[in-house]
Amino acid sequence: MIDALVSLGNGFGVALTPTNLLFIFIGVCLGQIIGALPGLGPSAGMALLLPITFGLPAATAIMMLAGIMYGGMYGGTLTSVLVNVPGEAASVMTAVDGHKLAKQGRAGAALSVSAIGSFIAGVGAVMLLVFVTPPLAEFALRFSSPEYFLLAVLGITATASIGAGSPVKAILTAIFGLMIALVGTDPILGSERLTFGMTELLDGIDFLPVAIGIFGIAEVLSSLERSYDSEPIRTRLRDMWLSAKDWTACRFSILRGGILGFVIGLMPGAGPTVAAILAYVTEKRFSPHPEKFGEGALDGVAAAESANNSAAHGALIPMLALGIPGSASTAVLLAALVLQGIRPGPGLMVEQADLVWGLIASMFIGNVILLVLNLPLAPVFGALLRVPYEYLAPGILVISLIGTFATTLSLFSVGLTLFFGMIGYLMMKADLPRAPVVLAVVLAQLMETSLRQSLMLSEGNLWIFVQRPISIILLLLVIGSLAVPMLGLLTRRRMERLRRSEAKISIATK
């Protein structure tokens, strides 16, 4: 404990030099921007800037790159809330509820609560990094294919309950999402599936063209139908800030989201996107007003945004303690270390103590900078929605398409995005929920590969899901998440039947 504090003190010594402070600042600002731009996620942005770090000392380079990583988690919120285009994958849940809130004139509140939630969750996660990294890294290793499968199932079963519409429609659209995810190379056998001989489809359909198309482009298309003199969203300055009432409603959501996100971030293979989805779904169960979820629930946004930031920090634990990348972004961080001539691995925390503790200290500083940047700006960005949508729409369209182009540098993904834009538009017309499609695309690959890996590991024996201590807990959660709504439905029907029969009796006795 004392050792950790002394090391942290030294870390602050490393991080607080003017050069390092400058690069932390540059890193988080870039992260904020990169996160906000649709398409270009933090990991791609970090990769793009990797060559610049050649000339920097290792510690400075890592601090800057890490700044992009968690800065992206703050930035992704912005486009999700304002224009319904997830800035990066981990903000997908925010695109659902955050944008609904923005339409109700509460964009500022959604942005503020995201910034505060991200900050609290981020700092909390760094505190855990300080004290318990080695034991947590060992814990992270106990997660493997069977656990990942059950986590993904937990996410998919919950899609049915997302949105206010009928669960049957939600399940149908989720299955459509699973079908999209089947396109590409079979993850186990390596054979092609549904690619129709197109090289571009060999790697499957990425989440981004689907999400940007189905959410962002569809929104733009449907806006074309509205008359030109449509009223811009009216926002009162009072609604821009987070009220005391909002804060009381959201503080436990932030706590729950933050803790859940951290645990999921720990697992190499899950990452911030899965964390955000599961935090949102969990929050719905805890919320006093679950019916608001999908229609603009501030606590849902708070939980999802807290979760993705703490997951981004949590992913550093297996990376620092074991040299294992916990997410796409930490893989780039590892690459940066290797490029600097530092070999990541279990010895890193001892051999490169200055670098590791400097990085940890820099994350405290970076999170503070991001909070200071985001809080006052939230109402300013929120006010952007006072601009009538028909002026915003072309900009949204251009940014979305450039974003998808940036991910693969090919026009094919631009076409794909437009295609999914059309699908999203038709889904809006048919009143089908759009979020389950995107969630299924995100979770399907994890679900499929981990199921097949599990069965290969157990030589086809399903007991593997019961024999492992963590997987049995997850299995119970899955069963619970399916059984509780069913029971609710059954009891409701029974009550109705009772009431009806009582009514009959009373008629009969008359």
Added chain:
Amino acid sequence: MNMTGKVKSSLTRRLMLFSLSSVSALLMLGAGEGYAQGKAPQGPIEITSGTSPGGTPDVLMRRVAKILNEEKIITNPIVVQNRTGGSWMVAANWVLNKKGDENTVLTIAQPILTTPITTGQPTVYDKLTPISMFIQGDLLIAVQPNSPAKTFKEFVDLAKQRERSIKVAGAQAGSTDHMVTGLVEKASGAKLNYVPFDGGGAAATAFLGGNVDMIVLPPSEALPHVKNNKIKLLAILSESRRTEPEFKDVPTAKEQGFDIVWGQSWGLAGPPGMDPELVKFWDNAIQKLAATDAWKATVKEMFLRSQVVNASQAKEHMAQLHDQHLALLRDLGLAK
């Protein structure tokens, strides 16, 4: 039509290179034009890589670019561009479509040879202009530290007791790990249970978590786990042992009576129809690179080997590699 296409593509390339090259260009200020003899490319050079940043070939090429620039062997700013997708075919097609281009070269890695084989597409390597294969990597067979097997022979005996009882974690089907597993099966007669994961990192995670029994690793990735006693090395798949103190006690599979020799190799190739003068330019540059202390230090630090197969032999060498991979993938039933 053709013209506009060309103009467009060169324009987009310029735009994309701009942001990165401007940074490198700043670093290059004052370097001056060093080349008098022969033809040299004008302007920034792209080394196309098919992995995302951080993959071994990507890290290697970034090092190559850095040393080439820093030692002023090539004064044009060099940018490593990741064009991921289609198991390297997106990167390969990008370069294949740049017939005669002077500013683009492609990283040659195993998928350039194997992806066309496993997907039944036409071969790629023979359409490119070979420049040089100059980096080689060894592979190790490792098991859990508590495995009862102490030698590779004992391990094979263990595997033979029950078919598919030994679980092997590796990268995707058709990857190096998968091919090595196939070689082990072929040489030993044992049947293993290969479980593909999403890349080498995920496979290592599954191994460290104790979910599988065996893994195939390059020395640099094995080292930290060896130091921490998380892994037991049974064999190295090269012709001779490595000389570093960390690995000199790991016997080759050959010494232990199993004829398994397999490794990784990387290099560079130009687009189809590359000017022979430019091939010479690159050939010289790579030979100079291999002689620098910085490169030698990199090779040592990453536990690689660097034997330069120069442009005159690269074509034959690549054809040889291709045939080896084809034969093995056929045996594994993965060739189309």
